[in-house]
Structure formats: C-alpha cells, structure tokens
Amino acid sequence: MIRIIAIATLLFFNGHLLKSQSDPPKLVVGIVIDQMRFDHLYKYQERFSNGGFKRIMREGFNYKNTQFNYVPTVTAAGHASIYTGTTPSTHGIIGNSWYQRSTKQAITNIGDMNELIVGTTAVNSYGASPRNLLTTTITDQLRMGTNFRAKVISVSLKDRGAILPGGHAANAAYWHDWKSSPGYFISSSYYMDELPNWVTKFNKLEKSDSYLTDSWSTLYPIESYTLSAPDDNNYERALGGKTSPTFPYDFKSMRERYREVGSEFQLIWVTPAGNSLLTDFAIEAIKNEGLGTDDITDFINISYTVTDIIGHTFGPQSVEFEDVILRLDRNIESLLKSLDATVGTGNYLLFLTSDHGSVPVASYLADNKLPAGLVNIQKYEAALLSHLNSKYGTNEWIENFDGESVYLNRDLIKQKKLSLRVVQQEAADFLITLEDVTGALTASNLQSKSYGYGMNKMLQNGYHSKRSGDVILVFKPGYVQNLDPRITMQKVKGTTHGSGYAYDTHVPMLWFGKSIPKGKSVRKVSVIDIAPSIAQKLNIAYPSGSTGEPLIELFE
C-alpha cells in the first residue's frame, strides 16, 4: 500500500514536472543595452526605481561574472554572439565592418546591396540584411522549431542591433532612420515590401520630432550627481550646437545645427529620448503583432542604443551617462509594466545583457595616474611596411591595416614565391617589438594551434579564417587606437571599446520571469551561454554553431 502511494506520488510529481516543462513562456524578451558594463547596475542603483533594473535583480537571477570570451568586443559581434550562442570564429561577424579581400574594400556587417531600405524618405538608400551571419540564431531556431508559427520581431535604433538578433528568419527587424526626416522606424526589403500599417501609423505620430521639442535636463538636481565627474570637463565632446559638454541640452537650438549637417534626427541618438522612443515602439510592436497572446512562444529583441552613443561622446564618468542610465531604468520599468498587462506577469521570460563594455576615457585615466595610452596606428603601419621593404624589397606588402588586424598583400607574396606563413611570422615578430604591442598572433598559428585560455584564446574565438587578417594585435590595457596622429592624450574625449580587457568584457546578465529562479552567481559565464539556455527552456534545437553551455542555475 505504501509502495502504491509512493508510485502515485511519483507519477503525480512527474506529471507536474512534465507540465511545467511543456508550459513554455508566451514570450521571450531579449534586452541588449549597448555599452553597459556590469558595474553600472550597481554604481547608480540607489536612484533606480523599484520596478526597473532593481525589480529584475530582486525577483530574477543575476550572473555577476558574465564575460565576453573573444576579441573584438564591438556591437555587431556582441549582438551576433548573444543570439547565436557562439563566437565570431564561428558566426563570422568579426567586427562592425571588416576588410574583404575579394573586393579589396571594407564591408559593413549588415550591408547588403541586393536589398533596399523600406519605409525611408531618403532616395538611393542602401540595403541591409543578416546574410553575413554564418550560423542560425536562437530566434531562427524558434521559428523553425514551431514550423514558423512563432513570431520574431527585433527592434533597435541601430540597424545591426535589430538585424543580427532577429537572425535570418525574423518576421521583421526595425531600426531608426536618423539619416532622413522625420526619423521614422524603417526596415529592409529582406523582410517585407512595405511597412505594416501599425508601423506606418506609429511613424505618422512623428515622435522623433515631438521628443525633440523640449530639452534634456538631469532627472535629479545636477549637484546630486556626485558619482560622476563635474558636468564641464575635458573628457567629453561638446555636441553640435553646443560650446561645452554641459546641461541643459536645448533641442531647439541644437536641431538647427544638426539640420545644417543633414542629420537632424541623429540628435535623438544622443539623448535619453531615444530610449523612450524605442520603448514606445517596442510596446506597440508587442501589442500590434500580438506577441505572447497564444500558446506558441514568440520572441522580441529590444536593443537600446543611446547608452553607447552617450558613452562614445561623453565617457562613462559623465553626468550624461549617469542620467541616461537612470532614465533607461524608468524605460525598463514601463516596459515591464506593459508586458505584465499585455502578456501577463510571470508569462514571459526575459534576459538583459550588453554587447560590450567600455574603457574609461584615456585622458581621464592619465590625469588620474591610471594606466592609459594612445596607439598611433599610422606610425605602426609605416614601421611595419619599412621593415617588410627592407626584408623582401620595396613593395606594397600591406593591403590593409585597420588597427588590430593586418591584412598582408597575399597576391604579392604569392607572386614573389614567398611563404605566407613565413611573412606573417616576420610581420608578427616585428610588430611585437613595438612599444605598446603586447600580443601579435599570426593567422597560420590561429588556424593550426588551439589556445587554451587567456587573451590568445579570446583572439582565436574572434578570428575567422575567411574574414580576418594575417596578424592580429593586442595592445596594453587602457590603450586605445588613435587613427588621427594630431590627437594627443590631452585631447582625447569620449570612450571606446573593442579589447579583451575586463572593462570591455564584463557585462550584466540578468534573467527574469517565467521559470526563472531567484538568485545570483559569481560563476564565470559567457554571453554565448544565453542562446543554449533559452533553447533548453523552450525545448528547441540549439543555433547551428552554438558553442555555449546552458546556465545550470536557471534549471535548478
């Protein structure tokens, strides 16, 4: 009798387990915050609302040691890696742009001349698609796994922030048309011939315009921004129409200056209003596309761009950056409220992460006696050419030198009957002797060896045999590339990113909602673990190139 009860309990328990596993979320919400570092979640936390970042951290799971595991840490590679569950070595997005040997030109990650932009008021607009992405994404797998009944929508101000997360099979990706008036959300002929009615209706509201009618002042009294440098300092760029990098930002006068240079609506990319605009659009997308309203799991990616532009312009020490994070927290709060109302509290599964971090502004580091420096790329290129000329005879040995990647003239090397492997090593051995270069790996070694850990492994994860250069360089921590030799350390303004150092690799990763336990972990995990975790949550196949591992804590 006891045994029968035990079996019945077990069956019931198993039945319950099975039910919870076959009860997937109605909607997966992926949030990517461009250029947000791990520490930003904590630094400004005291003034976060209760319903934004803090709610996600309080009720969900927080991976406090989430690292990018490849170089270069840039936007396109980041978005691709998050959604493919693998690194540039496999998904092929090795940068925002890269040198293409076959055409001897740089190509952009989502550029596609076979497609047209849909919904823009501009003429001769170049096209965009995910065709350079070599693997499937978790969003592709959801589409295939449901016989294309699941809906996938991806939105951002940036084209790459929308297109890459949507994968190849998204129903739609939308981004913001800053190049033409009045700042519509647009798409590509890759997805559609014309915008759906709800997008056209949203565009006709001309919110880019109305968000730019007033000004940007700080959310709290400016003297209370004690976590940031004084508002006026030498580390920040002054925006167009301004003589100093200081509040308030009066849109009326600034718009005139932006209009003169043909980018009036780009102004919204450097103000928190850009995040509000995207939040409005994402909420409309969820409602109008009916996302999360039936038993088939849908997916929306929302990539917030403004943090990145503010970082590049002012740096992470700025009042501007602090204020944009505080205001984004309010945007997240209203997004969650809307999801609770439309999809239902507990019915959606959400993750939040970033595509890369950022280095403190070089001049700010130097002024505060911290390690920093500028790498003069032109000088390095000239030095390498001179060395190769002396070794192999004067010729055009370098096809492209884009900073950390050197593309040698392979046709010339072949013509001179030299060994590519030997010339690569010669170049690497020379470059490593230059001041500030701490690593120089050759393509031959990256292809034939297996690096186990550290920076070499990260370079290997970022190296693609068909797209990367012949020698890949690493510079000292805190050193940033300087393409303009007239810029001295004192003149450096704004930040950048792209390295394999902690300031660029350590990002937030929060999980929240359906079937997510409360908790936190300092176990080292990577953004490439996100896609296989979602695949396990949804019981669908992994993206084709997936090399990440499911995050076990989310299944305990």
Ligand SMILES: [Zn+2]
């Ligand atoms: Zn980015």
